[in-house]
Amino acid sequence: xxxxxxxxxxxxxxxxxxxxxxxxxxxxxxxxxxxxxxxxxxxxxxxxxxxxxxxxxxxxxxxxxxxxxxxxxxxxxxxxxxxxxxxxxxxxxxxxxxxxxxxxxxxxxxxxxxxxxxxxxxxxxxxxxxxxxxxxxxxxxxxxxxxxxxxxxxxxxxxxxxxxxxxxxxxxxxxxxxxxxxxxxxxxxxxxxxxxxxxxxxxxxxxxxxxxxxxxxxxxxxxxxxxxxxxxxxxxxxxxxxxxxxxxxxxxxxxxxxxxxxxxxxxxxxxxxx
Amino acid sequence: xxxxxxxxxxxxxxxxxxxxxxxxxxxxxxxxxxxxxxxxxxxxxxxxxxxxxxxxxxxxxxxxxxxxxxxxxxxxxxxxxxxxxxxxxxxxxxxxxxxxxxxxxxxxxxxxxxxxxxxxxxxxxxxxxxxxxxxxxxxxxxxxxxxxxxxxxxxxxxxxxxxxxxxxxxxxxxxxxxxxxxxxxxxxxxxxxxxxxxxxxxxxxxxxxxxxxxxxxxxxxxxxxxxxxxxxxxxxxxxxxxxxxxxxxxxxxxxxxxxxxxxxxxxxxxxxxxxxxxxxxxxxxxxxxxxxxxxxxxxxxxxxxxxxxx
Numbered sequence: 001x002x003x004x005x006x007x008x009x010x011x012x013x014x015x016x017x018x019x020x021x022x023x024x025x026x027x028x029x030x031x032x033x034x035x036x037x038x039x040x041x042x043x044x045x046x047x048x049x050x051x052x053x054x055x056x057x058x059x060x061x062x063x064x065x066x067x068x069x070x071x072x073x074x075x076x077x078x079x080x081x082x083x084x085x086x087x088x089x090x091x092x093x094x095x096x097x098x099x100x101x102x103x104x105x106x107x108x109x110x111x112x113x114x115x116x117x118x119x120x121x122x123x124x125x126x127x128x129x130x131x132x133x134x135x136x137x138x139x140x141x142x143x144x145x146x147x148x149x150x151x152x153x154x155x156x157x158x159x160x161x162x163x164x165x166x167x168x169x170x171x172x173x174x175x176x177x178x179x180x181x182x183x184x185x186x187x188x189x190x191x192x193x194x195x196x197x198x199x200x201x202x203x204x205x206x207x208x209x210x211x212x213x214x215x216x217x218x219x220x221x222x223x224x225x226x227x228x229x230x231x232x233x234x235x236x237x238x239x240x241x242x243x244x245x246x247x248x249x250x251x252x253x254x255x256x257x258x259x260x261x262x263x264x265x266x267x268x269x270x271x272x273x274x
Numbered sequence: 275x276x277x278x279x280x281x282x283x284x285x286x287x288x289x290x291x292x293x294x295x296x297x298x299x300x301x302x303x304x305x306x307x308x309x310x311x312x313x314x315x316x317x318x319x320x321x322x323x324x325x326x327x328x329x330x331x332x333x334x335x336x337x338x339x340x341x342x343x344x345x346x347x348x349x350x351x352x353x354x355x356x357x358x359x360x361x362x363x364x365x366x367x368x369x370x371x372x373x374x375x376x377x378x379x380x381x382x383x384x385x386x387x388x389x390x391x392x393x394x395x396x397x398x399x400x401x402x403x404x405x406x407x408x409x410x411x412x413x414x415x416x417x418x419x420x421x422x423x424x425x426x427x428x429x430x431x432x433x434x435x436x437x438x439x440x441x442x443x444x445x446x447x448x449x450x451x452x453x454x455x456x457x458x459x460x461x462x463x464x465x466x467x468x469x470x471x472x473x474x475x476x477x478x479x480x481x482x483x484x485x486x487x488x489x490x491x492x493x494x495x496x497x498x499x500x501x502x503x504x505x506x507x508x509x510x511x512x513x514x515x516x517x518x519x520x521x522x523x524x525x526x527x528x529x530x531x532x533x534x535x536x537x538x539x540x541x542x543x544x545x546x547x548x549x550x551x552x553x554x555x556x557x558x559x560x561x562x563x564x565x566x567x568x569x570x571x572x573x574x575x576x577x578x579x580x581x582x583x584x
Binding site: 110113114115116117118122123125150151209213216217218220222223236239240243247250251253254257258261262265266 | 282300301335411414416421422493522523526527541542545546556562565
């Protein structure tokens with residue numbers, strides 16, 4: 001259904017716009033998302049703070065807009081990396097077959113059987129300084145989360161592309177191309193990959209949703225993006241502490257996550273039922 | 275069926291062994307070790323004391339050797355102690371596992387019942403289908419920890435009907451503490467069951483044996499209950515098989531939001547509190563339960579549909 005695809009793309013475009021204009025909007029409203037203002041602690045929504053203020057008096061609207069950058073950035077980076085890695089490994093397994101196929105697919109089975117969330121918690125608690133990375137930088141946090149999510153995220157795409165590639169490799173036009181003397185590299189690039197675009201697109205759209213949710217869960221648990229950098233997840237964690245003082249503060253970040261995930265699901269749905 | 279189990283059990287053992295090794299090294303990369311924590315709480319410790327403590331707890335040995343010593347102990351049934359709770363690890367793990375299984379079991383039962391009801395509604399009344407569609411889309415997109423917070427704000431803070439979280443006093447009723455967490459998990463899970471039930475029931479209702487049952491004068495309720503649902507249950511069990519593991523480990527978020535003392539919360543506290551031994555054993559127990567649940571669901575599916583065993 002075309003309407004689902006359009007609605008989903010519209011939602012995602014709005015969120016992308018919010019992420020892009022975050023610094024501009026902060027300028028227009030005249031609010032710094034990082035500057036505490038202790039006189040405005042838990043301020044209710046007002047013309048001065050359109051969505052209210054948090055426990056340090058920071059403006060919630062500008063923090064929400066900056067949070068969109070983190071969420072969409074992590075979501076898109078994870079989906080892109082997982083799709084590229086998953087497609088490469090899936091096609092490799094289907095094309096080479098034999099022990100390469102066996103090893104990759106057993107690895108995939110093993111990763112799928114594991115309890116993902118507890119392992120993510122364990123991995124997220126690792127100290128980046130011991131691996132030689134700077135600690136506490138937002139970019140390091142994002143990189144760490146994307147790496148951890150890709151570690152699990154490639155599996156779904158790889159299984160999907162392996163199955164698709166096996167079907168294509170057994171088809172007559174591939175045999176015809178081989179009989180014409182096409183090199184294996186060109187065969188994979190020109191004849192196998194184009195046939196995998198549709199399923200990978202659907203899987204990527206769902207991967208964006210999964211990554212946005214996983215990032216917000218990790219940040220909510222205090223293991224993802226570290227304050228003062230705002231992310232929807234750590235904003236919700238702060239809001240849960242303040243359910244008595246400012247119950248409304250819990251509304252906005254969750255709504256933003258919901259819209260992002262719904263947008264991705266609608267796009268995936270729309271792509272899979274043409 | 276026996277063949278499947280015989281094939282799967284060694285796989286499970288191998289996965290656990292590899293996971294424990296990987297997790298051992300991941301924990302080694304976490305900031306701080308027990309001795310540096312001891313130093314933190316007692317600054318009078320001298321460097322000699324530190325060296326003595328490290329040697330006493332074998333922290334000066336290479337990681338692989340420490341792993342082998344630990345794994346040997348676990349295989350002999352020596353699970354060691356939890357530093358955080360100052361108790362033997364099994365005494366901490368069993369109550370937590372029971373609490374999580376109760377929570378997840380109740381949530382799955384509720385989600386399956388509500389999902390099949392919604393799916394049945396969509397299959398029987400095509401006019402309600404878009405509404406059910408929209409409801410499932412919403413249920414799938416709502417982040418569970420956000421839903422949990424909203425439920426706490428509404429039912430615990432505003433209305434004061436239910437506790438915001440935690441566990442009952444010894445001897446108190448468990449039920450009030452279960453309502454909100456169960457609703458939180460079940461709401462998200464319901465969506466998948468509703469979608470699959472709607473698809474399976476719609477396909478099933480179009481088949482000849484349904485037309486024949488209707489022609490014989492069976493009531494709609496009887497047709498749905500006796501003729502359509504048993505066949506439609508097989509894909510739902512597949513879904514349960516795929517989800518069973520994720521549910522046990524996914525309870526972590528809900529348990530954290532509601533401060534419920536379950537496996538997820540325990541694991542999180544152990545990782546945060548630098549309690550190596552407890553974190554590792556809790557992770558392995560969750561993985562074991564996850565894989566056994568998936569195996570059990572696979573076996574149940576083969577029992578329902580013997581064609582799969584061929």
